[in-house]
Amino acid sequence: MRPIASGRNGEYRPTALAFLVLLWIALAVAFGVLVTLIVTIIVEGQGQFTARLFTEYPASSPERAGARPAILGSVWVIGTTAVLTIPLGIAAAVHLEEFADKKHWLNRLVELNVQNLAAVPSIVYGLLALAFLTMMGVRDKNIVIAGALALSLLILPVIIIATREALRSVPAEIRQGSLALGATPWQTVWRQTLPASVPGISTGAILALSRAFGEAAPLLVLGALVFVSFDPNGLLSGYTTLPIQIFNWTGRPQDGFHQLAAATSVLLLVVLIAMNIVAILIRNRFQKRW
Known part of the structure; x- marks a missing residue:
């Protein structure tokens, strides 16, 4: 089978040009849909993006409802x-x-599982946490x-992979x-390798x-509350989050709740951006060129 492009002018071959055109069309369609969705959400929710969204509790009327418990x-x-x-x-x-024997079968098995777990759907981790809490005898799981x-089970493989890549980038x-110079392996890691890896570790942790x-x-699998009229005040407190609050409001029939959901989506999008x-600023500010 011949490569798509080869030689000095391989990029001008019909197959290469066709692939490039299809690639740009796919990118344009995806970007267009994304921009349309964002603009639609902003236009729909701009009327509800007020101080009430941050200070009020959910209510039966969209004119009095806010997302304070979800934010907290x-x-x-x-x-x-x-x-x-x-x-x-x-x-x-x-x-x-830095320390594990990479040729040992157990360490290789752990590495393989970490890489595979990073691509597991998020709901599977909710089921896993539900099973673990049930096995431990925890009755109230919406805390x-x-x-x-x-969420820790969800992002732990991502942080491990990002940290390992940051450590590998150190010469x-x-x-x-x-x-x-006489330092022990642990002193080398603590005083040399880890400090040099901080930009990559920080970036991976923030993205995770x-x-x-x-x-x-x-969180929905664990029975997270969709209507909370109080502020969470501890690790054993009931709670809701912004995505769950959006999910709740989009299921209401009133247009006012749909506008609140759009405004909350804008808030969520702003926080994620x-x-x-x-993460980008940390990487660009502290990343070293070896």
């Missing part, structure tokens, strides 16, 4: 997820990349710590120089948390 619930759940996942993910990645557990000469921030399926911008 998202902060609680994502904050707890970060505390549970980031240290564990970094520690696991450091062990697998902050339970939601954070499900071997850095490690060898540190060991040659942004994915968790927009997830609703695992801001998290991605922070």
Whole structure:
């Protein structure tokens, strides 16, 4: 089978040109649909994007409803997820990349499973968390710590993979120089490799948390509340999040709730874009060119 393009003018061959045209058409259609969706949401929700959205509680009337519990619930759940996942993910990645025997069958099996788990649908992690909490005898599963557990399972493989890639980007000469000066392997990792990997680790962690921030399926499996009229105040408190609140409002028949859902979607989109911008800024500001 001949390659699509070869030689000095291979890019002008009919097959290569046809593939390039199809690629650009697919990108244009996808981008057009995305822009149309975003513009539609902004136009529909702009009337409801007021201070009431941030200060009021859900209500039976769209004129009095707000998303305050969902905003606070998202902060609680994502904050707890970060505390549970980031240290564990970094520690696991450091062990697998720096200390584990890569030829041992058990370590190879763990690496294979980590790579596969990163592509598992999010609802599967909700079912896994539900089974674990049931096995532990937890009756009330719609609490902050339970939601954070499900989201932690979701993003842990992503953080491990991102951290390992960041560690691999550090040249071997850095490690060898540190060991040659008498540092132990752990001192080398703690004082040389990890600090040099911070930009990549931070970027991967923020992007993973942004994915968790927009997830609703695992939390709905755990029975997360769709109508909350109080502020979450702890790990054992009931909660709702922005995606769940959007899901609730879009199921209401009144147009006012649909407008609230659109305004909340804009808020969610702004937060996700801001998290991605922070990740890009950290990478560009602190990334080293070896």
